[in-house]
Amino acid sequence: MIVVLTEEASMRECLEVLIPRLWPNSIPGKDWIALSFQGKNDLEKSIPRKMRSWNYGNPHFIILRDNDGGDCFAIKRRLRDIAQRGNRPFHVRIVCQELESWLLGDLDAMKLAYPRMEDVSSRPKFRNPDALTNPSQQLDSLVNERTKTGRAKNISQHFDLTANRSKSFNVFIATLRTEIRKRSPAPSTPL
Numbered sequence: 505m506i507v508v509l510t511e512e513a514s515m516r517e518c519l520e521v522l523i524p525r526l527w528p529n530s531i532p533g534k535d536w537i538a539l540s541f542q543g544k545n546d547l548e549k550s551i552p553r554k555m556r557s558w559n560y561g562n563p564h565f566i567i568l569r570d571n572d573g574g575d576c577f578a579i580k581r582r583l584r585d586i587a588q589r590g591n592r593p594f595h596v597r598i599v600c601q602e603l604e605s606w607l608l609g610d611l612d613a614m615k616l617a618y619p620r621m622e623d624v625s626s627r628p629k630f631r632n633p634d635a636l637t638n639p640s641q642q643l644d645s646l647v648n649e650r651t652k653t654g655r656a657k658n659i660s661q662h663f664d665l666t667a668n669r670s671k672s673f674n675v676f677i678a679t680l681r682t683e684i685r686k687r688s689p690a691p692s693t694p695l
Contacts, residue, residue: 505561506536506683509554510568511547514652515603516540519568521660526677527684534561535687544569548586555590564683565594568676570602573637595679600672603656604639609670613662617655618647633670 508519519538523530530536539554541547547569555565567583576598583596599606607614611625624630624646636642640652649655665677 505534505563506566506680506687507554507558507563508536508538508566508568509547509551510538510540511544511570512542512603512652513540514656515568515599517653518603518606518656518660521657522663522665522677523680525663525665526680527688529688530684544572548583551583551586552589555587555592555594558592563592564686565590565592566676566679566683567594567596568599569596570599571672572602576600595683597676597679598672599676600634600670601636602639603652604643605633605636606668606670606673607643607655607659608633608636608639609668609673610659610663612664612667613659614647616662617658618649620648621646631669634672 506523508523510516510519516538520532523536523538524532527535541550547567551565551567555563565587567587569579569583571579580596580598587594587596608630611630615621615623629636629642633639643655644650647655649658668674668677
């Protein structure tokens with residue numbers, strides 16, 4: 505079982521769209537689950553408790569947290585230290601800078617989700633969405649959807665999982681694919 509722990513509901517909404525696309529025959533709640541918390545502090549306090557008390561399946565935890573302009577290495581190191589107390593297998597993945605960077609990483613998906621959106625594909629600042637210091641504000645100005653969960657759900661269902669410009673998105677997807685492969689039965693070969 506893959507258990508993704510994240511700091512907010514909008515990330516959970518995004519994952520609930522992405523994971524079934526990557527793992528079509530999976531059963532939510534049995535093969536994987538995405539849990540959201542009430543911000544970074546709540547996530548960090550809950551990690552060891554969730555990991556130690558988990559008694560279902562053979563869990564592999566993925567801890568997913570926004571960078572929000574912080575030092576990625578320091579955040580990742582702190583989260584690893586916290587997760588090691590849970591005594592379970594895990595990965596830590598940092599979203600640079602925030603979920604909206606992932607959403608801005610696929611402008612075609614945004615256009616499909618919001619057809620009236622202005623075409624910004626030629627603007628240099630959108631070439632590397634992980635470098636944007638204010639992706640949430642950038643997204644607010646482009647789409648007529650003010651709720652983070654609504655945007656996450658609407659845009660992520662149109663993602664091209666192989667063409668996102670966000671490096672942190674691609675690292676997360678590669679980690680998820682690896683963990684899914686470990687849990688998916690190998691295809692049988694005909695005799």
